[in-house]
Amino acid sequence: RFTALAGLAGKGIFGGVMVMPVLPFINDNEENIAAIVSKAAERGASFIYPAFGVTLRSNQREYFYQKLDMYFPGVKQQYINTFADSYSCGSKHYKRLKYIFESECLKHKLLYRMPDIIAAYKTEKDFMWLA
Numbered sequence: 001r002f003t004a005l006a007g008l009a010g011k012g013i014f015g016g017v018m019v020m021p022v023l024p025f026i027n028d029n030e031e032n033i034a035a036i037v038s039k040a041a042e043r044g045a046s047f048i049y050p051a052f053g054v055t056l057r058s059n060q061r062e063y064f065y066q067k068l069d070m071y072f073p074g075v076k077q078q079y080i081n082t083f084a085d086s087y088s089c090g091s092k093h094y095k096r097l098k099y100i101f102e103s104e105c106l107k108h109k110l111l112y113r114m115p116d117i118i119a120a121y122k123t124e125k126d127f128m129w130l131a
Helices: 002-010 030-042 058-071 075-083 094-108 114-123 125-130
Strands: 016-019 047-050 053-055 088-090
Touching: 002 030, 016 030, 030 047, 030 094, 047 094, 047 114, 058 075, 075 088
Parallel strands: 016 047
Antiparallel strands: 053 088
8 A cells, every 4th residue: 555655646646544443452552653654754645644443333343353353362352341332442542642643744744634634635736626
């Protein structure tokens, strides 16, 4: 995906990265977030937008838990203990991750707020058909 992003950016096409979901207990750590922002910037992203958590409806939850058991043994119990039947399962590291994310975006001059991303793509000549 980063290779495709670099190809688009190389042709002057407005593109970016949607970082979602950032899964609690799996990839919600500072190093991961900083690395994704850095790599997106290196590949010419215009924007990056995150969701620090995951949402789970009942049927999604069953499937998600099966996959957790398969790929991340023991993590399902952390979800059950922390979130019970909550629809929204946000990272307990949200504030710190948001700070790291925004700092890295500012350092790399990447848009990261949705209103700014929308305003920017609407000014791009190649994207006027999206408006």
